[in-house]
Amino acid sequence: MNAAASLAYRVALSDHPRSADQRAAILAGELGFGKHFTDHMVAIQWDKATGWHDAQVCAYGPLALDPAAAVLHYGQEIFEGIKAYRHADGSIWTFRPDANGARLQRSAARLALPQLPVAEFTESLRQLVAVDHAWVPSAPESSLYFRPFMIATEAFLGVRPAQGAAYYVIASPAGAYFAKGVAPVSIWLSEDFARAAKGGTGAAKCGGNYAASLLPQQDAYAQGCSQVLFLDPVEGKYIEELGGMNVFLVCRDGRIVTPALSGSILEGITRASILQLARDRGMTVEERKVSIDEWKSGVASGEITEVFACGTAAVVTPIGALKGKDFAVGDINAPAGEVTMALRRELTDIQYGRMPDRHGWMVKLA
Ligand code: PLP
Numbered sequence: 001m002n003a004a005a006s007l008a009y010r011v012a013l014s015d016h017p018r019s020a021d022q023r024a025a026i027l028a029g030e031l032g033f034g035k036h037f038t039d040h041m042v043a044i045q046w047d048k049a050t051g052w053h054d055a056q057v058c059a060y061g062p063l064a065l066d067p068a069a070a071v072l073h074y075g076q077e078i079f080e081g082i083k084a085y086r087h088a089d090g091s092i093w094t095f096r097p098d099a100n101g102a103r104l105q106r107s108a109a110r111l112a113l114p115q116l117p118v119a120e121f122t123e124s125l126r127q128l129v130a131v132d133h134a135w136v137p138s139a140p141e142s143s144l145y146f147r148p149f150m151i152a153t154e155a156f157l158g159v160r161p162a163q164g165a166a167y168y169v170i171a172s173p174a175g176a177y178f179a180k181g182v183a184p185v186s187i188w189l190s191e192d193f194a195r196a197a198k199g200g201t202g203a204a205k206c207g208g209n210y211a212a213s214l215l216p217q218q219d220a221y222a223q224g225c226s227q228v229l230f231l232d233p234v235e236g237k238y239i240e241e242l243g244g245m246n247v248f249l250v251c252r253d254g255r256i257v258t259p260a261l262s263g264s265i266l267e268g269i270t271r272a273s274i275l276q277l278a279r280d281r282g283m284t285v286e287e288r289k290v291s292i293d294e295w296k297s298g299v300a301s302g303e304i305t306e307v308f309a310c311g312t313a314a315v316v317t318p319i320g321a322l323k324g325k326d327f328a329v330g331d332i333n334a335p336a337g338e339v340t341m342a343l344r345r346e347l348t349d350i351q352y353g354r355m356p357d358r359h360g361w362m363v364k365l366a
């Protein structure tokens with residue numbers, strides 16, 4: 001059992017919040033992803049001697065960091081992504097926060113950062129929503145995306161785990177991650193670069209993994225693709241995941257396949273939820289090694305009928321085509337697959353309270 005949250009919060013409301021009209025104009029516009037931020041944020045300090053302390057909700061704004069802070073030199077940083085959903089009755093809910101809180105702890109362990117208790121993680125979301133609830137949009141398929149993150153703040157240039165850290169939560173009203181919403185996307189296969197290494201940090205949600213993905217991401221954009229598919233870092237033969245999403249293949253015979261966790265794949269909470277929903281439907285679920293050749297030949301032969309990406313930001317997004325240096329498979333103009341869209345519908349029906357939450361995944365925030 002998780003201990004209850006016990007940090008006492010100081011709440012210092014912003015003296016320059018957006019007006020109700022300004023907020024309404026933002027929420028009525030094209031939200032996109034990660035462009036707008038609410039008026040407040042959460043900040044909690046940690047040091048080795050005191051542990052977690054000084055929890056506050058304060059105005060959203062720049063951080064004051066010592067230029068010698070370890071995060072700026074050695075990249076000791078981790079983050080999470082989790083959303084708040086407004087239900088038809090106005091109430092605000094989040095999805096499986098214990099799973100995100102536990103993953104933040106695993107990321108912290110790998111990056112030698114302190115572990116925030118899971119109950120404090122959920123409480124930090126609740127504290128932010130208590131002041132910024134009006135920022136949770138109500139338009140269909142929109143949400144408030146929380147970005148909890150932790151950085152090493154100790155001013156010390158010796159290379160060792162920092163003895164001071166800070167945890168923050170910022171929040172961003174969000175629509176679709178991809179510009180075209182749920183329309184199928186094209187994916188670029190990274191043949192020259194990996195995002196993770198054997199024994200590296202691939203299974204942790206740390207900024208460094210994303211930094212490693214940006215050069216291939218730039219190649220993807222140049223090829224008209226929106227995400228990068230990474231192969232396993234050892235043999236370069238098996239598919240792992242996209243730069244910011246897990247991946248699933250649907251077979252003609254009804255099987256649904258996703259790469260097994262390999263130590264270098266991020267264990268997505270959407271991935272785990274899709275696996276459960278697929279099992280609930282009686283589908284045969286396979287978590288195993290999937291070679292890039294299986295994807296290419298399966299799509300070409302019709303054995304693989306659908307491919308999709310999933311993650312908190314992406315929800316469930318159909319993958320229309322896969323391109324590499326000397327090949328292309330799939331058809332970006334083909335309609336999104338039926339299984340993909342049915343799983344997406346079921347997941348979002350649970351998240352938006354349109355369907356009973358039979359697995360107890362939803363937690364009320366306000
Ligand atoms: N893989 C990577 C690299 C990610 O950044 C994400 C997003 O968080 C995911 C997978 C999906 O994880 P989740 O479903 O928990 O958002």
Ligand code: COI
Nearest residue numbers: 081082244311312313314
């Ligand atoms: C998320 O889905 O929460 C992520 O962190 C992935 C990123 C593409 C925004």
